[in-house]
Amino acid sequence: MKDNTSKILIFNDKEYPCCTSLTMGVIGGKWKTVILYHLQTTQLRYSELRKVMPTVTERTLSLQLKSLEEDGLITRTVYTTKPPLKVVYSLTDFGKTLIPVVKAIADWGDQVAKDVVKK
């Protein structure tokens, strides 16, 4: 029997034509996997994220963090009421389900890279 239908996948009200494009919709973009990579084993403050990702702008980092939070992958916790603020980001349980994916992505990048040390 011929199947003239096509299956659409849905996550957070967005439609995707393929399971891989769904995942890429969530962790795609230039910086999201980098953030998740650094949060794999430890929580980090905003300023610590900036240190390990020196080439991202504040605006972009802020937007990407907000997007990851909206998708339920990370949590933002504020530890002070008055400035100086202490804000910490960490993976949620749902975010932790992405660790195998992030590891696979990181490992492949490691293996194929020629690395160069810059001052």
Place this chain on the structure above:
Amino acid sequence: MKDNTSKILIFNDKEYPCCTSLTMGVIGGKWKTVILYHLQTTQLRYSELRKVMPTVTERTLSLQLKSLEEDGLITRTVYTTKPPLKVVYSLTDFGKTLIPVVKAIADWGDQVAKDVVKK
């Protein structure tokens, strides 16, 4: 001892600040993982790729295929000299090293998706 240097990763003459961003630079974008996903187990003709990816435009499919070919992940083989042409795309050995990554991405997408069948 303090390390004031930062490591830059290089692949195909492009620089990346992190092993994950390198991989995303290669398989990022809206369609590349979808193409690799469909080529995992079998080679496909151009028209067959169009059939399994009905929502991508010809232009974009063509560009993404060329990009994947330039990065050495797929090969393009022409089987005829006169029209109608027969062109087949398949993973290279190097492209096959990405299969675990594509699988991890696809599996996660599968697990979190709610799927809907559309006419």
Place this chain on the structure above:
DNA sequence: CGGTATCCTGTCCGATACTG
């Protein structure tokens, strides 16, 4: 300290028409 606001740029990608 941990962000926003504003502005601007590049690039990705879709629509459509045409070709070897």
Place this chain on the structure above:
DNA sequence: CAGTATCGGACAGGATACCG
């Protein structure tokens, strides 16, 4: 059959300055 040419829109992301 398997693409390319041309055009244009949307949006991701950078630069910089400022705010609670």
